[in-house]
Amino acid sequence: MKSKMFILLLCAMFSYACTINVNQPNNGVANTTVSPASDVQPTSQSPWSVVVCSSRANSVTLSAGASDAAGEIFATWKQETPQREFQIPAKLQNLSRIYLKASASDKNQVEMCVLYDGKAKKRIEFDDDEDVFVASTDTDELDKCRCAQ
Secondary structure, three states: OHHHHHHHHHHHHHHHHOOOOOOOOOOOOOOOOOOOHHHOOOEOOEOEEEEEEEEOOOEEEEEEEOOHHHOEEEEEEEOOOOOOEEEOOHHHOOOOEEEEEEEEOOOOOEEEEEEEOOEEEEEEEEOOEEEEEEEOOOOOOOOOOHHHO
């Protein structure tokens, strides 16, 4: 009888030790959240970003690189999501000139702006796909990117 009580006591102790409280934060995992465009503030470490101003397309795929041969997909904007602003990949943030390609899921109008340090550098309007080079010193599109002001 004592051995059965001992085994029950051991099981109860192990069961209690392995209990997880789901109401407490998990300190072992980083909490990642996506901020809407209005909450995103550029920093000196991540000056490049892209804002999808408006779109009739269901989704827009964004890729960027140091050149047209080195472009990589970094984000996909979708109609049903509130996020409009996307940071260019970290490995490109130190460049003064980037290559950007945007592709619409269907042939519908898309308007976007490329930002550097929160300032509009290039307005892009297309209905299929578009690729451009944008420099941090570009100034000719400042008044055309109304959604980024």
